[in-house]
Structures are given as C-alpha cells and as structure tokens.
Amino acid sequence: MLDLFTNQHRLCDGVTRRNMLRVGTLTIGGLTLADTLRIQAQASDSNEYRTTPSKKSVILLWQNGGPSHLETYDMKPNAVRDVRGPFSPIKTNVPGIEICELLPMHAKIADKFTLIRSCSHNYAGHNDGIPVMMSGYPNWDESKNESVHPEIGAVVSRVFGQCHQGVPVACGMGATHYSYVPTTATGYWGNRYRPPTVSEKGLLNSTATVDGRRLDDRQRLLGSVDRLRSDLDSGVMNSLDSFNRQAFEIITGDRARIAFDLSREDPRTRARYGEGWAQQALLARRLVEAGVSFVTVGVPGGKEIYNWDDHAVNGDLPTAMRERLPGLDQAVTALIEDIYQRGLDQDVMVIVSGEFGRTPRGNIQKGNSNGKMNWGRDHWPHAMSILVSGGGKRMGQVIGATNSMGEHPIQRELTPQNFRSMIFHHLGIDYRQAFNDQAGRPIHISYGDHIPELA
DSSP states (O other): OOOSSSSSSOGGGOOOHHHHHGGGGOEETTEEHHHHHHHHHHHHHSSSOOOOOOSOEEEEEEOTTOOOGGGTTSOOTTSOHHHHOSOOEEEOSSTTOEEETTOHHHHTTGGGEEEEEEEOOSOOSHHHHHHHHHTSSOOEETTTTEESSOOHHHHHHHHHOSEETTEESEEEEEOOBTTBOTTOOOGGGOGGGOOOEEBTTBOSSBSSSOOGGGTTOHHHHHHHHHHHHHHOOHHHHHHSOHHHHHHHHHHHOHHHHHHTOGGGSOHHHHHHHOSTTHHHHHHHHHHHHHTOSEEEEEOOOOSSOSSSOOOTTTOOHHHHHHHHHHHHHHHHHHHHHHHHHTTOTTTEEEEEEOSOEEOSSOEEEEOTTTOSEEEEOOEETTOEEEEEEETTOOOSOEEOEEOTTSSSEEESOBOHHHHHHHHHHHHTOOTTOEEEOTTSOEEESOSSOOOGGGO
16 A cells, blocks of 8 residues: 555655556545545435535534533632632633633633533433534444444535545544544444544554654655655556546645645744644644645643543542643634634634533542542533634624523523534535435434524
C-alpha cells in the first residue's frame, strides 16, 4: 500500500511506476479512495439525497466524558454548597450573562457566543449519551465500540461526498472514545462514508489522513509529497482511470497539504491558541478555510482526570477544573476571535459540547488512582450547556434555562435532535431527508427542528 502519511513505507526512496499504479489502494474504512469516489458518484446519479457543500462549516470542540454545566456555563451561586460547587461566577461583557471565574477570557467575548442552557435527554451512560447526541439514537455496537447509527460526520460525508475540491468534507482529530472520534461512526452504512481521522496512536481508518504523532513534523511530510509529485511521469498518470486520478489529486493536491501545514501560521497566532490540543483547534480553522465542512476536535482533560468524566472516584473535580479550564479558556477564545478577525464568522460555526452534564449535587469519594478523598459529580443527562459561536447567527444571548439547582430545563427545553438539526441546517443539509437503514426502512437525518433563536 502506498502510505503517504506514516513512516512505514518508502517515499524517501522515490516512487516507482508500480507504486503509483497502486494509488487506488489508498483506503478509507477498508475501501480504496478510488472505490469510495466511484460509489459516491453512483449515489449521486441515483435518487438518493445529495447536495453540494457551500462555504458554511462547523468546528465542534468535543468534551468527551460530559463537562459539568455547573462549573462552566450555568452556575448556581445561590444554591447550597454541594450544588453551587467551589467556584464563583463572573460577569461578562454582555449584561446578565455570567460564567465561571476560571473563564475570564470567555467573559470578554460573550457578545460573540450564545449559550444554550437547556439541552436535555435521558441517557446517562457514555455509550448511549454519545450516540444519542451524535446520531440521534442511543444504540451502541459492543463489537465495534461505537454507535449503531450513522453519526453527524458520516451524514456530512454521505450527503456532500467524501471529498470535495481536494479536501475531505469531514474529519475528526484528537481525544477518542474507545477507538473512534465521536461524530465519525458510520453504523449500519458501513465504512464507505467514514470521515478520515487523526489519532495520537496514528491512523485509525485511512492512509489518506495525517498521522497525529507527526502533526509537528510537517516539513518531512511535505517533502515526501513533493518528491512523490516530482517523481511521476506522464505515462503513469495517463494509465490511471478518472477515479484513481481524482484520488491521487486529493492526496497530493496543494489544498490539503497547505491546510495541514501549521508552519505557515504566524508564531504569535500559534501562541495565542496555546499548546497541546489547542494547536488542533488552530488546525481545524485552517481546514475549514480550505473547504472542509465539518471538523471534530477532541478536547482532553488533564493529569487529574484525563477527560471530562468528573466522578470523585476518577479524581478531584475542583483540581481538574483549575488544571483544564485555563487552557480551554485560551483556546476557545483564540478560535472565536480568529474566526471573527478573519471575516469567517458568517460561515464558520464553533460549538463546544459534550454528551451530558453532571449531577446537581456533588459527592465525596476516595479516588481509585490516588486514594485521596475527592469531590466530584456524576453523569446527568437531564441538563447540559452548549456554547455556539459565529455561523452568521445571533450571538450574545442565552437560550433556555434550568431550575435553581441545574437539575432540568424550565425554559425552552432542547434535545440532541435539535442539536443535530442546528448543525445540518447551518451546513445547508435538509435534515428532514431520509436514508434507508439495514432493513430498508427510511430513517430521517434528524427528527427535531433547528434552533430558530440563533437565526
């Protein structure tokens, strides 16, 4: 297999005619990239719903594990101690909107985001909370450790086609749940519509992606692609059919390779975002500028708790929040400001969310790893907060409200279906359309309406 983005093969030795003829073996989810393009061309000629990507795009910053709404965007300072938690709210630049004191940079740009405080569902486990947010259904495939139903990124790939103008239409990167990045599961559709992913462990499902371990080794990557392009002869190119040719152009074209080249960014911009996963948030901005429609970036936790699953047995929630929220504050603020400063705010929507919130009342337990008595909160799907920015939507507002303990919505209750429809509506995808499941039954992309308050 010709592998352009890992160090397992032999680009440094040049590319032979035989290797070039094998470009058709570049795989996405077990199918060659050329095969995928053929399948999608056939789909576009059928009665199946397809549409062309517009300039609209979404960057989803995914907090796997379920972030506490009570320590971020929906604080309850007048509640009893075990409910209100250890932190205090601060005012923002929008009168009436307050957020956690550990998010002071957020507070300065509240006019550039909207908070949804009333999203709610009934699925309290990660393996049903994640799929219900991502696919609209709670079903989990234990054999594959991912959703039974196609998730948002897979829908985008099917509706828009896996690639458009030299870049994938959807991709995922960063922290994973089991072995996949939420939003990328294809469920009963099979792997043909799986978006390419980047992982710290390397490539999960496609050699047509970038190895996450080498995101900081782009000069070698770009040099390898340059050598591949220069070693080709016209005879090889002429021997390829149109789909193999298109597959090759996707892999070696300037658009994708430039988008992945963070060295082109001003060092001051990279510093504004911060280190670690924040550089992937910056990369996401570059990808949507290059034409990618939907990018998921996993937001990890830290040393205290590696994700956002803040049970007391996993670690101490106050310690974890003090560790992770400053980095989240910096990266989210930098991304939003970047989107607005570059004039992308009418087209690019930024979303910050996880699969659910945390219990209104905290508890004290001995930690599994450190043996100390920790304070934490458990799973709570009945109330959660979501940040939305840009996309040409109305900003500087709060949609919905929870009761005095943050237990459940008391105003404008929204569901995961509304969340999905909001994304599809922004991207120009008709969420009322349906695709057949494995039994041939039509299943709608989403059952809920989009959120008109954002219009």
